[in-house]
Amino acid sequence: MSLTALERLDRRWIFLAVGLLVLGPLLRPLGLPLGTSAPVRQFHDTIAGIPDGSLVLVSCDFDPGGKPELVPMTKTALRQLWEKRCRLVITCLWVGGPGLVGETLESVADEFRAKGRPLEYGKDYVYLGFKAGYEAVMVLMGKGIAGAYPQDQRGNLVSTLPLMRNVRDYSSFVLLVSISAGYPGTKEWVQQVNLRFGLPMVSGCTAVSAPEYYPYLQSGQLSGLLGGMAGAAEYEKIRGEKGTATQGMDAQSLAHAFIALCIVAGNLVQWRKRRAAQS
C-alpha cells in the first residue's frame, strides 16, 4: 500500500485492526516478557513494610469506567494487606463506585474464606461506602471518621462496629492506599491528607492520571505508584499472581506497537505531502 493510499484509508480499518490485535492475544496468549518498575516495587514494599495487623485506610475512588485497570490492582492490594492481617477501612468518593467496590471487596474476602481464613465484616474490615463532597469529606474525616460516615455501606451505625471503636481519625491509620480514577482521587488525598495529617500513602491509578502523579512520587509524597493496567500487571507479577491485568498485557503490547506504526506512517505521509508542496 502506498503512502498516498494510507492518507485515504478509512479509519474503520484501523479500528478493526486494533480490535483483532486485542482479541487475538486474549484468545491465544503470547506470553510476552514483563518486567517490574521501581514505582511498582515501592508500592509493594511499602505495604510489605507496615507492621502486621495495622489499620489501613483504602480509598477506592473509581467507577465501572476504571474497572479493567483498577479492579485488578485493588484485588492484589487487598490480598497483600489481608495476608498481613491488616484491618481495613474502605471508602469510595465516586458516586458510580460503591457497587463495584463492594463486589471487588467481597470477592477477595470470599477467596480468603474459601482458604479457611474467615474474614469477619466489622472486625477485619469495614466498608463505609460512598459519600458526596469530594475534598470536604477528606477534611471532615480528619476531624473524625464517624462524623463523616455515621453509617457504613450496609446501613450499620459506624459506632457499633468493633473495628471502628479503634478508629478516630487519620492518626489511627498507618497507611492510606488510594486507588484512583481521577477527581476526586490520589491528587486530592495528597493535597488534603498526606501532608496535613502526616499519613503516608501509596497510589494505584488509571494510566491517564499516572503522569500527573509521578511528581508526587519523586518528591516522596507518594511512597509507591501503580500506573494503569501495566502497573497492575507488574504488581501481580511481583506477588506471583496471574490476574486479568497480566492477561491483558499481550494485547496492550501488540496494540501499542500497531498505534506506534500508525503514528510513524501518519508522520511520513504528512512529511511527504509537505515536501511535495515545497518543491
Place this chain on the structure above:
Amino acid sequence: MNMSQEFGVWVAALLTLFIFSFLYKDNPLYKFAEHLFVGVSAGYYIVLNFWTVVVPNLYDPLVRTFTGRDPMSGEAVAQAGGPFAASLGDYRGWLLLPGILGVLLFSRMIPRIEWLSRWSLAVIIGTYVGIKTTGFAQADLVAQVQGSLVPLWTGAWGSSLNAILFTVGLITSLLFFFYSREHKGTLGVLARTGIVFLMVSFGAGYGYTVMARLSLLIGRFQFLLEDWLGIR
C-alpha cells in the same frame, strides 16, 4: 464454550455490542444504549446520593435531635444541653442551616426567587476555594519546590545524571513559560530546550492515555469472552 445463562450478563453484553456498533457508523442501537446509559446513571446517582448523604448526614441527625429518638431503632437518645449544644459533637441542630442552603439551590427552578440559590453557591464556592487553596499550597507548591531541590552529585553516575537531567528540564521548562521577554538569544535557546522536555512529557501523557483507552477495550473483550461467551 459455555455461554452465560444470566439475564444481566446478556443485557450488558448486548449493550456493549450496541456501543461498539458506533465504530462502524452512528445507528439507532447505539443511540438507544447511549440514552439508556444517561437515564439510568442520572436515576442511580440521585437515589444513591439521597440514601448515602441526605438521609444519614442530614435527615437522621435532625430527627435524632428534634424528636430525641433514633430514627432506625426508635430508642431514646441522650440530648444533654439541647439540640444546638456542642456536647452533641456534630452540632446536630445546626445541620438545619446546610439543609436550608441545600433547599435554596432548587430555587433556580422558580425564576422569581432564583437569586436565592446564589447564597448556597457562595457557600459552596467559598468553602471549596478555601479547602483547595490550602491543599494546593501545601502539597503542590511548597512540597514540590522542596522535592525539586535535589543534589546534582549523588555519589553515583546514574542517579547524578538523572538529577542533572531533572534540574535542566525543570529550569528550561519554567523558562519557556516566562513571557516578559522575547524568546531570543540565551533565553530562546533555553526555552527551546524546555520545549523538548515538554514534548517528552506530552508524549508520555499520550502513551499513557492510549494505554488507558486500550485497557477499556481489553476489559470489555475480557467480559464478552469470559463472562458472556464462557471462552477460557
